[in-house]
Amino acid sequence: MTSRPFIQFNNFTFRYDSQTEPTLIDINLTIHEGEKVLILGQSGSGKSTLMHCMNGLIPFSYPGEIKGECLIQNQPSTSLSLFKIGQRCGSILQDSDAQFVSLSVGEDVAFVLENQNIERSIMIEKVKEATSKVHMSDFLTQVPFQLSGGQKQKVALAGVLHDEVEGLLFDEPLASLDPVSAKAAIELIDELHQSGKTMIIIEHRFEDVILKEVDRVIVMHEGRIVYDGDVDQLLKLSLCSKYGLREPLYLQALKTFNVPLDSQQSWAFLSSMIIPAFDLPALRPDVNTQSNECVLSFNHVSFQYDERPLIQDVSFNLYQGERIALIGENGAGKSTLAKLMCGILRPQEGNIMLLNQESSALSIAQIGQKIGLVMQNPNHMIAKQSVEEEILFALRLRHKDEELIQSKLIEVLVMSDLKPMRRWPVKALSYGQKKRLTVAAILALSPDILILDEPTAGQDYAHYTEIMSFLESLHKKTQLTFIFITHDMHLAMEHTDRALVLSQGKLIYDGPTFMALSDESLMSQASLRPTSLLGLAQQTGHDPATLAYHFIKEFHHGQ
Amino acid sequence: MANNTMLINFKPNPSFLGRLNGSTKVPLFAVVLTAVLMSFDIRIIAPILLLSSVALSTLKPNKTILKASMIFFVVLNVINIILFWLVDPNVGSFYLGGDRTPLFNVGNMVLTQESLWYLSVRFIKIFTSFMVSLVFIFSITPSQLAAGLASLKVPPKIAAIISLTFRFIPDLANDFQLMKISLQARGLELDASKVNPLERLKRNITLLIPFLLTSFNRVEVVANALDLRGFGHQKKRTYYVEEPPTLADKLMKGLTWLCLFGVMSYVIYMNTLAPTQDMWAFWK
Numbered sequence: 001m002t003s004r005p006f007i008q009f010n011n012f013t014f015r016y017d018s019q020t021e022p023t024l025i026d027i028n029l030t031i032h033e034g035e036k037v038l039i040l041g042q043s044g045s046g047k048s049t050l051m052h053c054m055n056g057l058i059p060f061s062y063p064g065e066i067k068g069e070c071l072i073q074n075q076p077s078t079s080l081s082l083f084k085i086g087q088r089c090g091s092i093l094q095d096s097d098a099q100f101v102s103l104s105v106g107e108d109v110a111f112v113l114e115n116q117n118i119e120r121s122i123m124i125e126k127v128k129e130a131t132s133k134v135h136m137s138d139f140l141t142q143v144p145f146q147l148s149g150g151q152k153q154k155v156a157l158a159g160v161l162h163d164e165v166e167g168l169l170f171d172e173p174l175a176s177l178d179p180v181s182a183k184a185a186i187e188l189i190d191e192l193h194q195s196g197k198t199m200i201i202i203e204h205r206f207e208d209v210i211l212k213e214v215d216r217v218i219v220m221h222e223g224r225i226v227y228d229g230d231v232d233q234l235l236k237l238s239l240c241s242k243y244g245l246r247e248p249l250y251l252q253a254l255k256t257f258n259v260p261l262d263s264q265q266s267w268a269f270l271s272s273m274i275i276p277a278f279d280l281p282a283l284r285p286d287v288n289t290q291s292n293e294c295v296l297s298f299n300h301v302s303f304q305y306d307e308r309p310l311i312q313d314v315s316f317n318l319y320q321g322e323r324i325a326l327i328g329e330n331g332a333g334k335s336t337l338a339k340l341m342c343g344i345l346r347p348q349e350g351n352i353m354l355l356n357q358e359s360s361a362l363s364i365a366q367i368g369q370k371i372g373l374v375m376q377n378p379n380h381m382i383a384k385q386s387v388e389e390e391i392l393f394a395l396r397l398r399h400k401d402e403e404l405i406q407s408k409l410i411e412v413l414v415m416s417d418l419k420p421m422r423r424w425p426v427k428a429l430s431y432g433q434k435k436r437l438t439v440a441a442i443l444a445l446s447p448d449i450l451i452l453d454e455p456t457a458g459q460d461y462a463h464y465t466e467i468m469s470f471l472e473s474l475h476k477k478t479q480l481t482f483i484f485i486t487h488d489m490h491l492a493m494e495h496t497d498r499a500l501v502l503s504q505g506k507l508i509y510d511g512p513t514f515m516a517l518s519d520e521s522l523m524s525q526a527s528l529r530p531t532s533l534l535g536l537a538q539q540t541g542h543d544p545a546t547l548a549y550h551f552i553k554e555f556h557h558g559q
Numbered sequence: 560m561a562n563n564t565m566l567i568n569f570k571p572n573p574s575f576l577g578r579l580n581g582s583t584k585v586p587l588f589a590v591v592l593t594a595v596l597m598s599f600d601i602r603i604i605a606p607i608l609l610l611s612s613v614a615l616s617t618l619k620p621n622k623t624i625l626k627a628s629m630i631f632f633v634v635l636n637v638i639n640i641i642l643f644w645l646v647d648p649n650v651g652s653f654y655l656g657g658d659r660t661p662l663f664n665v666g667n668m669v670l671t672q673e674s675l676w677y678l679s680v681r682f683i684k685i686f687t688s689f690m691v692s693l694v695f696i697f698s699i700t701p702s703q704l705a706a707g708l709a710s711l712k713v714p715p716k717i718a719a720i721i722s723l724t725f726r727f728i729p730d731l732a733n734d735f736q737l738m739k740i741s742l743q744a745r746g747l748e749l750d751a752s753k754v755n756p757l758e759r760l761k762r763n764i765t766l767l768i769p770f771l772l773t774s775f776n777r778v779e780v781v782a783n784a785l786d787l788r789g790f791g792h793q794k795k796r797t798y799y800v801e802e803p804p805t806l807a808d809k810l811m812k813g814l815t816w817l818c819l820f821g822v823m824s825y826v827i828y829m830n831t832l833a834p835t836q837d838m839w840a841f842w843k
Contacts, residue, residue: 061786083789091787098777099784102799103569103702103726110799112788117795120803127799143569145729159788344740368744379773380737383765394745445745 004073006167006198007031007054007089011068014049014058023049025223027068033166036190036199038209038231041220042244042460043431047202050220051171053077054200056085073166086112089167089198090160094175094458096152097144105131105147106140109158130158134188148330150181154188167198174205175458178330178487179529182208204460206240207248207532210268219243231268244462249490250532253547256554270535283546292320294353295448295481296341296371301350303340310336312505313350320448321479325492325513328502329527334485337502338451341483343367355448369398372442376454378434387413387429387437388422395444408444415477416440417470431459432466439474449481456491468495489531493517493552501526514552518544567725568700574617576698580801583808585707587815588695594822595688598829599654599838601680604687611690618697625693632689639685640678644670651677656837676840701725706798715796723781734773738766 009029015022024046031037041047052058053070060082070077072085093099102108109130113123131137134154144152153173160168170189174182182205190212193199203209210231217234219227221243227234234240240247247255250270254261259278267273296318303311311333318324328334339345340352343364352359354370375381384390391412395405413419416436421429429437435455442450455471456464472495475482486492492499492513499516501509503526509516516522518537523530533551537544571577576584595607643650651673652659660672699707705722709715739749747762748754754762785791804812837843 055787057783057786061783081792082786083792086787086789093780093784093787095777095780097730098780101723101726101781101784103700103722104800107702107799111790114796114799115789115792117793117797120797120799120801123797123799141570144726145569339740342740342744344744363748363750364740364743365746365748368746371744373741373744375737375741377737377773379769379776380734381741381769383738383742383769385768397746441745 004033005030005071006033006035006073007200008071008074009053009068010071012053012070013067014053014064016049016062016064022065023223024053027225029218029225029228031198031200033198034196036193036213036215037201037218038206038214038216039200039202039218039220040204040206040243040245041202042204042462045220045243046223047220048171051091051169051200051202055089055091055169056080056082086160087163088165089169090157090165091169092153092156092160092171092173094172096149096156096176099156100144100147100152103143104140105136105142105155108144108155111159112162126162127158130161131155133161133192134158148181149176150178150185153177153185157188157192161192165197167200168192170199170201170203172203172458173201174203174208179208179489180329180527183211183529186211204245206245210248213268219245232266235267236263244460246461246464246490248532250536252555253533253536253551256551270532270539273539275536275540277540280542280546280550283543283549292322293355294318295320295355297353298340299350299353301340301347301352303336303345303347303349310505311340311347314502314505314507315350316500316507316510318449318481318483320481321475322481322498323475323496324481324483325496325499325516326483326485326502327487327489327492327499327516327526327528332502332526333505334502335453336505338373338453338483338485341449341451342371342373368447369445370447371449371451372445372447374435374438374442374450374452374455376457378431378438381438381441382426382434385425386422387418387424387426390426390437391441391444394441398445408446412440412444415443415474432463432470435467436470439471443474443478447480449483451483451485453485454487455484456486456488464491471495489517489528493531493533493548494555501528503527514548515545518548520544567728568697569725571700571703572618572698574619574698575807576614576618576694578805578807579698579811580804580808581699581703581705581707581798582710582801583707583804583811583815584695584699584703585711587811587818588691589711590815590818590822592688592691592695593826594818595684595691597822597826599680599684600825601683602839603825604680604684608683608687608690611687611694614694615690615697618694620693620697628693632686636682636685640682643681644668644674644678648674650674654838655840655843672842673840677838680838700800702798702800706801709796709798710801715794716791719785719790727777727781730777731770731774735766735770738769739763742766 009027012024012027013022014024039047039050052062056077058064059066059078072080073088077085100108102111106127109127110123113126128137131140134157136151136154136158139151173185177185186209189199189201201209214231217227217229217231218225219239226243227239235251251267254275257278259276261267262274265273294317298314298316301311301314302309326334326337336345340347343359343362346360354367359367382390384393388409391409392405395408399405413422416439418436418440456467459467468491484491484496496513498511499509499513500507501516501522508525509522517530518534520530520534533548534544537547591607595604598604648668649659649671651671654677655673658673661669662672662675663670701722705718708718708721743749749759749762751759
């Protein structure tokens, strides 16, 4: 490794003009050329602001007050320009869709070259070279609407790879990716690092990033750097929970089972760890919820679009009070299934029974009173300006009696812990509060089933915990049937009892969640990535299902 | 969202016109459209109508979209010329040197040969401009349009705003769809058979607030993405889609110049030297 500094912060403090308090406080940090650095921190810790300082958006796009200095290859960033910084250090933003500004892969990769007024013949060669580095050469004429999130991200990466750029900055590169694409992204980042580039990765999905070795981890908290060292020490000092980060699952499990770990060895790679033997009680079958009332049943349901079968012969029964995980890779048919449940799409074959009523006889609005759909992005759902108005919106559409409306409003506000904020404007809410508001607005309709589409997507561990514990307590209070559509295997494991696994429109598994996630062949058949619990089970010789079962039980008990 | 939705092509049309460069197509269409709009001469308009019909058929446009827009346009225009005639049954005489040759009566109004000619030419002219526009829309991608506009010395920033708009239309449509679904599920009835059109319009406006808010969020990211990749760093920029001109490009460019000369001299002649000249009619 060379020791030439790539980016250097000296006593750096930054305050946005729009804020009274500084967002970054007294940052001292040197990142050397060729290093691979992971910057961790929960939302609001200042890590995105730090990234803006590294890519020049601060000070060139976001005005603010700077104290101290930020040097990029020994030159103060203020003396350069956005363009000059971009030539040394390329940025890949979190929103892979919005940063795709052109209309085809080739054009988007060429975008930076177009802006430099480079001749087309040279441009074509450079585009070819950059796309081959990210393995996207066969996609040059594809339009953005045909690409997955992971592919768009590779395009963004290729777009800044020209001219032997020295360093690459990734802002939460895994935020919108499913587990398999996330693994591919991490491998690609590692491949580029091997070719000698400086890599700076900002993430909170800690366990996913450290699949491949990183040289250094920096933890940000409340605008300051609170840790700067290797992965191993971070894990051993148990700093994750202190700073709102999720510990790798295998470590969580080992701690839950009180397994003493040798602190001489590295804890960063499960496969190289020596773990003392530990005992687990035998697996006991769960209480059967299937004696409850059947709330929703699919009978041989098929649906196709443009002669492409999206759902093929799917049958299942859901019972009151169950917590279901609907899992499967992108395009497996999860959202089509949810749309069929809500009546937005209607089955071409088979039938759907909703509380012993034929769903085909009901309108979307009628089904909506029984099945509530909470969309991934709260902004897609909130139609009104204040908390109260938002909840009242659907109530007023359905009821005339003002007294009933008011009592329902209070009930829902209390249930979702939003009562103190009832007159707040929606704008003033945090992401977690907005999520609660969307759930509250649906609860106002007194549904029997709640479908939650990726309720925690893109959220850090603190927000994840906030949202999920709210949903847990809601489930205890109401005994509604919850259906989680998710990529997050941790969520599925910790918060659901039963899993429906879809692959290419077919239901390939219906049974206890911990069994599904412990079944390696099922996971690979569904193109899903098992959690590190499976690896832990294999390494310690335990039955994966038993291990998972006891971990979840103990884990919940501990909470 | 697939290709060819909502009239926008995101992939170049495989036909002759589709493969031409943006810097060939945009000036060509600009000149042809000007020719149609500036003249009332059927000898110019008719060949353009014929050519644009042929061109449209080579582009193999989506039949349903084509049919719907065709019907809409024809109906609108028929109404337009009928209104013209109702307002002044002698409208043709004004343009044809004051002659008045009655053909027959409709109620107590007279339809003259001159008015019939004038209104027919007017109809064909507007229909032709519509056809030319259709050919343009179906044969060009937003990127080619941006490159073409830049070749006409439109500032690259403005050209980029146009192509960015097209880039995000399908995404915005998708957002809108999701919001609509969410509100429908919460009881907002938007079914055409259950709600009258005015009420439906009002309810769709309810959707606009969250829609605008999500769109504004996107603007910041897009702006950053543009800045970080050096957009606007230099006054001029090149275009990845702008291929080296082929023989077809050169020929069509020549044709554009020829048209430009023809049209310009004709327009200048008609509008300056001979402003009182009557419009051409086959019997005169």
